[in-house]
Amino acid sequence: MKTTAPEHFVSTRNACKLCSPLGACFAMRGIEGCIPLIHGSQGCSTYIRRYGISHFREPIDIASSNFVEATAIFGGRDNLFRAINNVTKQYHPTAIGITSTCLSETIGEDVPMYLREYLMKRELGETGLTDRRPILFYASTPSYRGTHMDGFHEAIWSAIKSVTEHMTPDVSRPQQLNILSGFVSTEDLRELHSILGTYSLPYTLIPDYSETLDGGAWEDYQKLPEGGTPLTGIAAMPNAIGTVSLGKAVPSEHNGAVFLQEQFGVPMQNIELPIGIENTDAFFSALNEITGQSTPGIHAKHRGRLIDAYFDGHKYVSGKRAILYGEEDFVTAMASFLDEIGIVPVIAATGSAGTEFERRIRRSLRNTHAETLVMPDTDFATILEASKPMNPDIVIGHSKGFYLARDLGLPMVRCGFPIHDRIGGHRILHLGYRGALNLFERICNALMEASQNNAKSGWTYI
Numbered sequence: 427m428k429t430t431a432p433e434h435f436v437s438t439r440n441a442c443k444l445c446s447p448l449g450a451c452f453a454m455r456g457i458e459g460c461i462p463l464i465h466g467s468q469g470c471s472t473y474i475r476r477y478g479i480s481h482f483r484e485p486i487d488i489a490s491s492n493f494v495e496a497t498a499i500f501g502g503r504d505n506l507f508r509a510i511n512n513v514t515k516q517y518h519p520t521a522i523g524i525t526s527t528c529l530s531e532t533i534g535e536d537v538p539m540y541l542r543e544y545l546m547k548r549e550l551g552e553t554g555l556t557d558r559r560p561i562l563f564y565a566s567t568p569s570y571r572g573t574h575m576d577g578f579h580e581a582i583w584s585a586i587k588s589v590t591e592h593m594t595p596d597v598s599r600p601q602q603l604n605i606l607s608g609f610v611s612t613e614d615l616r617e618l619h620s621i622l623g624t625y626s627l628p629y630t631l632i633p634d635y636s637e638t639l640d641g642g643a644w645e646d647y648q649k650l651p652e653g654g655t656p657l658t659g660i661a662a663m664p665n666a667i668g669t670v671s672l673g674k675a676v677p678s679e680h681n682g683a684v685f686l687q688e689q690f691g692v693p694m695q696n697i698e699l700p701i702g703i704e705n706t707d708a709f710f711s712a713l714n715e716i717t718g719q720s721t722p723g724i725h726a727k728h729r730g731r732l733i734d735a736y737f738d739g740h741k742y743v744s745g746k747r748a749i750l751y752g753e754e755d756f757v758t759a760m761a762s763f764l765d766e767i768g769i770v771p772v773i774a775a776t777g778s779a780g781t782e783f784e785r786r787i788r789r790s791l792r793n794t795h796a797e798t799l800v801m802p803d804t805d806f807a808t809i810l811e812a813s814k815p816m817n818p819d820i821v822i823g824h825s826k827g828f829y830l831a832r833d834l835g836l837p838m839v840r841c842g843f844p845i846h847d848r849i850g851g852h853r854i855l856h857l858g859y860r861g862a863l864n865l866f867e868r869i870c871n872a873l874m875e876a877s878q879n880n881a882k883s884g885w886t887y888i
């Protein structure tokens with residue numbers, strides 16, 4: 427196992443991460459009736475909308491407090507108050523999720539203080555809005571300090587904390603299960619609903635943008651599409667018998683599951699994203715332990731079908747060498763999956779500077795670890811340079827790595843986020859036994875197609 431440290435980094439060339447408020451905004455769109463409001467300039471919200479629209483293929487409204495030169499000098503308190511009022515009047519939201527930006531953080535905006543002041547004005551009837559009182563919550567998301575995943579987790583933590591902070595658990599209410607999903611696809615969220623539906627227990631899945639960012643066609647434009655985690659579901663989280671939190675790259679001080687454990691004594695299980703058999707087995711074990719139930723039979727059938735597919739396709743993947751990149755939790759879980767199907771992830775790369783990344787990758791690789799180059803805090807130009815001597819067969823990750831595949835002349839399997847050069851990227855299923863089957867078939871077929879296209883004689887049967 428080797429590791430690269432960016433010792434001579436002078437600039438980022440095609441970053442392998444995305445902007446922090448971007449992650450926060452998509453998490454906020456997974457809460458029912460919630461509109462994200464960016465405290466910063468229009469450009470930041472436009473960039474995030476553009477990324478969201480090209481991945482989810484849905485219109486995504488993201489409000490902005492619209493910083494201009496004067497705001498950057500004198501502060502954006504009045505802009506923020508005006509923005510909250512305008513958004514409240516125009517969208518009638520049940521919640522407004524406010525995120526900071528590089529600019530508002532750099533000039534030292536104290537948004538929590540502004541919000542306390544705004545809420546006091548609202549109590550006194552001085553905002554001009556008497557009939558609408560959306561919940562306000564705030565995610566501090568300076569992009570120079572983290573990735574889109576930090577913003578994502580910060581928003582979830584803040585939403586849970588803001589809704590539940592002053593509650594007392596209601597022991598008379600029916601007990602339930604909490605699931606923190608991580609930044610997964612809309613199809614993954616539907617798969618989680620499908621799995622959780624087989625356990626006889628109510629649950630809160632947060633966030634849930636399976637409908638808000640992937641709903642049906644509309645007759646008329648909907649400013650706030652239906653769906654999302656209901657605020658009542660968040661309010662019920664302190665009553666849960668346990669929380670399963672997917673993905674481990676979450677700082678404990680801003681972790682919704684840790685907050686519920688410390689504040690309300692809700693036990694938590696923090697596990698890797700359930701990608702591949704081993705991680706999905708661990709997911710079901712966590713569900714079973716918390717609920718006291720055994721795995722519903724339907725999942726054994728999915729698991730059996732997956733193992734059968736592994737038998738069918740192992741000769742196409744065994745010993746192949748992959749360039750793998752993306753956000754830290756995704757890469758860690760995918761490395762485990764590749765390892766179990768016999769593919770060597772010769773590079774495992776992420777833009778996050780998490781110090782645990784290498785250790786997690788090492789633990790995920792039970793069979794093929796010796797050759798893996800682990801690259802935290804990296805960019806695509808560096809990944810490309812490192813890839814050339816690795817003799818790889820396939821590139822696996824999101825659309826920003828397309829240039830890798832093209833320069834290396836390799837097949838590419840798109841997965842993760844963002845996918846903006848194909849249709850349906852947001853509907854790729856990664857999670858659970860069915861997700862592993864989908865990924866396995868995609869990888870087998872990409873390798874078979876490349877082999878077929880490169881064969882001089884040509885063949886149609888293999």
Ligand code: SF4
Pocket residue numbers: 445446447466469470471473526527528529569570
């Ligand atoms: S300025 Fe910062 S917050 Fe705004 S889009 Fe760029 S990275 Fe994101």
